[in-house]
Amino acid sequence: MMDSMIIGKYVPGTSLVHRLDPRTKLITIFLFVCIVFLANNVQTYALLGLFTIGVVSLTRVPFSFLMKGLKPIIWIVLFTFLLHILMTHEGPIIFQIGFFKVYEGGLVQGIFISLRFVYLILITTLLTLTTTPIEITDGMEQLLNPLKKLKLPVHELALMMSISLRFIPTLMEETDKIMKAQMARGVDFTSGPVKERVKAIVPLLVPLFVSAFKRAEELAVAMEARGYQGGEGRTKYRKLVWTGKDTSVIVSLIVLAALLFFLRA
Amino acid sequence: MNQSKQLVRLIEIAIMTAAAVILDIVSGMFLSMPQGGSVSIMMIPIFLISFRWGVKAGLTTGLLTGLVQIAIGNLFAQHPVQLLLDYIVAFAAIGISGCFASSVRKAAVSKTKGKLIVSVVSAVFIGSLLRYAAHVISGAVFFGSFAPKGTPVWIYSLTYNATYMVPSFIICAIVLCLLFMTAPRLLKSDKA
Numbered sequence: 001m002m003d004s005m006i007i008g009k010y011v012p013g014t015s016l017v018h019r020l021d022p023r024t025k026l027i028t029i030f031l032f033v034c035i036v037f038l039a040n041n042v043q044t045y046a047l048l049g050l051f052t053i054g055v056v057s058l059t060r061v062p063f064s065f066l067m068k069g070l071k072p073i074i075w076i077v078l079f080t081f082l083l084h085i086l087m088t089h090e091g092p093i094i095f096q097i098g099f100f101k102v103y104e105g106g107l108v109q110g111i112f113i114s115l116r117f118v119y120l121i122l123i124t125t126l127l128t129l130t131t132t133p134i135e136i137t138d139g140m141e142q143l144l145n146p147l148k149k150l151k152l153p154v155h156e157l158a159l160m161m162s163i164s165l166r167f168i169p170t171l172m173e174e175t176d177k178i179m180k181a182q183m184a185r186g187v188d189f190t191s192g193p194v195k196e197r198v199k200a201i202v203p204l205l206v207p208l209f210v211s212a213f214k215r216a217e218e219l220a221v222a223m224e225a226r227g228y229q230g231g232e233g234r235t236k237y238r239k240l241v242w243t244g245k246d247t248s249v250i251v252s253l254i255v256l257a258a259l260l261f262f263l264r265a
Numbered sequence: 266m267n268q269s270k271q272l273v274r275l276i277e278i279a280i281m282t283a284a285a286v287i288l289d290i291v292s293g294m295f296l297s298m299p300q301g302g303s304v305s306i307m308m309i310p311i312f313l314i315s316f317r318w319g320v321k322a323g324l325t326t327g328l329l330t331g332l333v334q335i336a337i338g339n340l341f342a343q344h345p346v347q348l349l350l351d352y353i354v355a356f357a358a359i360g361i362s363g364c365f366a367s368s369v370r371k372a373a374v375s376k377t378k379g380k381l382i383v384s385v386v387s388a389v390f391i392g393s394l395l396r397y398a399a400h401v402i403s404g405a406v407f408f409g410s411f412a413p414k415g416t417p418v419w420i421y422s423l424t425y426n427a428t429y430m431v432p433s434f435i436i437c438a439i440v441l442c443l444l445f446m447t448a449p450r451l452l453k454s455d456k457a
Contacts, residue, residue, distance in 0.1 A: 009338040033342050037410070073341075080411050087413040106413075113411050120343055128338030136336040156275060157329065163279035164286075164333050171283050175291060198436055201306060202443045209313065209451055212284055216276040223276075224269060 009065070009128045016245065017059040018130045022139030024246040025127050031253050032123050036116055038260040045115050047263065051256055052119045061129050069125030070118065077114045084110035137161045138240055155234070163219070171212065178207050274318055281310040282329040286337070305429070308359050308396070308437050309444075312389060315363030316370065316452055323360025331356040344410050350403035355396045362392035373449040381445060386438045393434040400426045 012018075017025075039045050056066065090105025127136070141158035148154050179189060187200045289307035311330065315323025331352035334340070342348045365388035372381035404422030412418060445452060 029342065030345070033345050033348065037344075083416070084413050087416065109413065117343070117411070121341075124340045124342045125338070128336075128340065133333075133336040137332075140332065140336075157325070157332075160275055160279040160282065160325070160329055161332055161336070163276060164282040164329060165336065167280050167283040168286055168333075168337075171280070171287050175287055179291075198439055199443070201440050202447060205309065205440070205444055206448045206451070208284065209310075210448070212280045213277060213451075216280050217273055219276050220269060220272040223272060228272070 009069070009125075010132050011061050011065055011129050013060060013130065015058060015060045015130070017055065017126065019245070020130075020249060021240055021242055021246045022131050022135040023142055023240060023242070024249050025131055026136070026139050026143060028249060028253055029124055029127050031257070033120060035253075035257045035260055036120055038257065038264055039112075039116070041263070041265040043263045044260050045112055047256070047259060048119055049115065052122050055126060056122060059126055059130050061126070065129055066122065066125060069129075070121055073117065073121055077117050080117065081110040081114045084113055133165045134162060134238075137165065138238060142240055156230075167215075170215075171208070174211060175204070175208060178204055274322060277317070278314055278322055278326050278329065281314045282326055282333055284310040285326070285330045286333055289334075289339075305433055306436060306440060308389075308392065308433065309440060311356065311359045312362055312392060312437065312441055313451065315360045315392075316366045316388070318363070319366050320360060320363035323363035324357045325360070327356035327358065327360045328353060343407050344403075347403040347407045350399045350406070355399035355403070358395035358399050359392040361395055362388040364388075365391070369445070370452050373445050373452045376449070378446065382442050385441050385445065389434060389438040389441060393430060393437070397426055397430040400430065 036048065039048050085102055085106045088106035088109050089101075089103050091103050091108075094102045094104055094107060096102070131139075137158055140161070141154060144152070144154045144157075182200070182203055183189065187203065189197065189200055189204075285307045288309060289305055292306045307330070311323060311326045314326045335352055341351070365384050368384040369381065369388060372384055401419075401422045404426055405418045408416065408418040408421050412421070
């Protein structure tokens, strides 16, 4: 039953976006989420649309993968669209069915807000489609490095994050095994009264946690045996390289922000 | 705390983060609610760590859970403030429940059922309440930036977030009580 679930959404590739430094991609996402709110008229939304389409086509990720990312939010998009049509009473009435009046202001606002939704989802989905979780971890570690001065244990956090990512498939397999073992004994996880299902969680969690803590101890021993002594002086196997591509992406984002600022109403 | 114990703590936090992420996925399968939202038991590993190691470890586990969710692509970014609140603050807030760690541990060791239930429930309540608060604020920001002007965003956010946080709180509290009654050894962290 777990086979159908894929953890992480990474699609391997060699496109420009795949080869960008994860730091660039994280900064881009953050800036993009901020500057999307600058758009408020046709020109600015069109500009953002061009940018999004440009980035999407650069990644060469199959369209179906993108649609998978959009599927869960399609209802929210429709809901906000309808909400705007029904609630915003500005401008002339476009058409009317009985009590139901559609104003121009509402329609325009509904389209804008839905577009904003779709842009944001597409850009954030692209991050995880083109970047492995471990690259994202490395990127976050580097970006948070300045916080070391505030005594935030950035290195330890990044180490924990990589260990955690490494153990997700292992624990997933284990959960699957335990669930099957309990089902063979007649436990029903998927149907029956809620009370019974809640009770069924306990015999799933006990072995899962006990073995997880055992693994933790074993891993600690293994790390110590190999001389792990904390972050100081530890070298890296994967090194992040900042190239001209990355600088130009950041610059183009700043240009986009400036254009939006001048074009907005 | 010696080096080895600190390392064990660090790795336990990491592995429980993985468990939280998995339980989040698995819980959707067998505890889905009629209205479509899913009650999540993902808070359980975070509570467990904060009972074993205290507030700081709990906060770290929560923070990491949020970061790992971002890294594996369970990302839903709509607003910078919403991103920060939903993925960083909300999960980390669960770790505050660690202030009940010593009373939970004491009650589990002395096998006093009543005390155990009271301290676990209050710890889970504090953790869930703070997480709920973070989601409510982020929801208001989110609805505020997408819903038309004049919509009662706070009421939307309060009710929407309550639909899954209240059942999550109840289920987490029940499961954790049952868990510590059947396996109190899960609370012992001082063997390393």
